[in-house]
Amino acid sequence: MAILEHEIRSANGAGLSGLHRHLFSRDDYYTMGDIGIFRDQRVEMIEGAIIEMAPASPPHAALTNPLAALLESAFGIGFTIRTQVPMTLGDATNPSEPEPDVVVATGSWREYLTWHPNQHDIQLIVEISDSTLTYDRTIKARLYSDAHIPEYWIVNLVDTQIEVYRQPTETGYVEITAHRAGDSVEPLLTPGRSIAVDEILP
Incomplete structure (x- = not known):
């Protein structure tokens, strides 16, 4: 489990950097999910930070x-x-x-x-x-x-x-x-x- 650190790209291909420290709003989080940024990853938002969840054993x-x-x-x-x-x-x-x-x-x-x-x-x-x-x-x-x-x-x-x-x-x-x-x-x-x-x- 770690805060997502890879580069995230928006729908038009522009890079969004600095995700490791940037805090997001609830609307940001769901918008990124809607446009497929997280793809098949399991994530959750904790106090504005986007966390990648560990695979279930x-x-x-x-x-x-x-x-x-x-x-x-x-x-x-x-x-x-x-x-x-x-x-x-x-x-x-x-x-x-x-x-x-x-x-x-x-x-x-x-x-x-x-x-x-x-x-x-x-x-x-x-x-x-x-x-x-x-x-x-x-x-x-x-x-x-x-x-x-x-x-x-x-x-x-x-x-x-x-x-x-x-x-x-x-x-x-x-x-x-x-x-x-x-x-x-x-x-x-x-x-x-x-x-x-x-x-x-x-």
């Missing part, structure tokens, strides 16, 4: 849909589960469009046909982490906490545990717990609907 890729299905069962009607698609955080001066592995948002999927869920809609974010573990524990955790996302999980494939982050503040999550094989995790909004760690971790 086989266990990472294999876990995403089953995890989404477990959360869909736990949350039930009134929530929508989204996988690896954008959400909108921050404001015009500090825009972010991260694409977490799984997001639980309020309402039906039909509510998001014309816009992405924002920090007021999102109840839980899950990142599946192996090569991105440090990034997810630091940059992503701070980003989600600053946006007051009430709950953030890291499915930590390195240490074989699920890390649960709660009580967001502007300086980070206050409550952080680790759950391993034999434990279960219960989302804040679904008391009594626990998910066994063994169902999530390979």
Whole structure:
């Protein structure tokens, strides 16, 4: 995972240099996507910087849909589960469009046909982490906490545990717990609907 440093060309072929340090607006980001600048690359915008996302490892890729299905069962009607698609955080001066592995948002999927869920809609974010573990524990955790996302999980494939982050503040999550094989995790909004760690971790 790295900030994109290669030269980007606009639709008319003019070079756009200095991307490594230049911060973009939300409109810039989507315009570049619309005209094909990113081509087949997976990118996300974090606080105005365009980040190239690491390719998913086989266990990472294999876990995403089953995890989404477990959360869909736990949350039930009134929530929508989204996988690896954008959400909108921050404001015009500090825009972010991260694409977490799984997001639980309020309402039906039909509510998001014309816009992405924002920090007021999102109840839980899950990142599946192996090569991105440090990034997810630091940059992503701070980003989600600053946006007051009430709950953030890291499915930590390195240490074989699920890390649960709660009580967001502007300086980070206050409550952080680790759950391993034999434990279960219960989302804040679904008391009594626990998910066994063994169902999530390979």
